Amino acid sequence: MRYNPLGKTGLKISELCLGSMTWGTQTAQIDAHRQIDTALEHGVNIIDTAEMYPVNPLLKKTQGDTERIIGEWVSKGGRRGDVLLATKASGAGHMNVRGGAPISSTTIRQAVETSLTSLRTDYIDLYQLHWPNRGSYMFRQNWTFDPTSQNKAEVLDHMEDVLEELGRLVEAGKIRYFGLSNESAWGTAQWLRLSEQRGLPRVASIQNEYSLLCRLFDLDLAELSHNEDVGLLAFSPVAAGLLSGKYAPDVTPEGSRRSFVDNLGGRTTPQVWRAIDGYMTVAQKHGLRPVQMALAWCRTRPFMASAIFGATTQAQLIEALGTVDVMLSDEVLADIQAVYRAHPMPY
Numbered sequence: 001m002r003y004n005p006l007g008k009t010g011l012k013i014s015e016l017c018l019g020s021m022t023w024g025t026q027t028a029q030i031d032a033h034r035q036i037d038t039a040l041e042h043g044v045n046i047i048d049t050a051e052m053y054p055v056n057p058l059l060k061k062t063q064g065d066t067e068r069i070i071g072e073w074v075s076k077g078g079r080r081g082d083v084l085l086a087t088k089a090s091g092a093g094h095m096n097v098r099g100g101a102p103i104s105s106t107t108i109r110q111a112v113e114t115s116l117t118s119l120r121t122d123y124i125d126l127y128q129l130h131w132p133n134r135g136s137y138m139f140r141q142n143w144t145f146d147p148t149s150q151n152k153a154e155v156l157d158h159m160e161d162v163l164e165e166l167g168r169l170v171e172a173g174k175i176r177y178f179g180l181s182n183e184s185a186w187g188t189a190q191w192l193r194l195s196e197q198r199g200l201p202r203v204a205s206i207q208n209e210y211s212l213l214c215r216l217f218d219l220d221l222a223e224l225s226h227n228e229d230v231g232l233l234a235f236s237p238v239a240a241g242l243l244s245g246k247y248a249p250d251v252t253p254e255g256s257r258r259s260f261v262d263n264l265g266g267r268t269t270p271q272v273w274r275a276i277d278g279y280m281t282v283a284q285k286h287g288l289r290p291v292q293m294a295l296a297w298c299r300t301r302p303f304m305a306s307a308i309f310g311a312t313t314q315a316q317l318i319e320a321l322g323t324v325d326v327m328l329s330d331e332v333l334a335d336i337q338a339v340y341r342a343h344p345m346p347y
Helices: 029-041 065-077 105-119 152-171 185-198 220-228 239-244 272-285 290-300 314-325 330-342
Strands: 003-005 012-014 016-019 046-048 084-089 124-129 175-181 203-209 231-235 304-309
Touching: 003 304, 012 016, 012 304, 016 029, 016 314, 029 065, 029 314, 065 105, 084 105, 105 124, 105 152, 124 152, 124 203, 152 175, 152 185, 175 185, 185 203, 185 220, 203 220, 220 231, 239 272, 239 290, 272 290, 272 330, 290 304, 290 314, 290 330
Parallel strands: 016 046, 016 304, 046 084, 084 124, 124 175, 175 203, 203 231, 231 304
Antiparallel strands: 003 012
């Protein structure tokens, strides 16, 4: 397992991050705790979660259960110092959390206190803002994204308000560092500029979707990441299971994510299957497991801090962890690039 810098924090995080969003729905607590132990044994040192988890399905009655499951592990194991905990504050429109209130200094304070209680810890290593209040082009919203309704002065006032509260939380020892999620290059640049001007907490990372099938990060955000030392925490690096090869237009394994969310968050378009076939062909040609190829490719990206993967079963977890032993040859990378050029935006 390699370890990459977490921005300018001085921390090193494992190139694979254990995702947790199904813990409490598809994954029972006993299995989640086993996943944590196994991942740590293989060198993973960071777990990503969120106050709104679990998902599949996303329900009011289960909201917060994932953090509580992690908290049970923390309270029983005495290994808090062995793992970095990253969680997120929900924002506008997530009705299961604070009635969908937007992120503000007030809601940040409330959210942090609740997460600390749920996680059974005195501090959160990486506290992330799950969604920008002003909106985002993530999750297929890029097709209709229109920023012209944004009020720049209001956006910057909001950012300054939140940064000041984050500064107070850092000073109190309740969080160590903060990151963004589902953000844009412009938005990230503003957070960075304001923190520098005001001496407030600096963005350490940005958690956006990134995979062979979703490469929006490759351009402006990649440039920002390189020049500003803001690494990517990639979510859905296996494209919600599409890059495992287990799905087909008429094939949905029982208990899989697609059995709960039919279109996998807008990913199952007619054209996506041609792209998947292309990547499956590359994996077969080179004797690679598709999941391991997808994760190994993410690990080659120069802006990658860590790829967040999730597993419903222990077997899936072991397969994903095995990607650290997979090195992709120049020939494999060339074949991957050829498929990408043929199918650049399959969803």
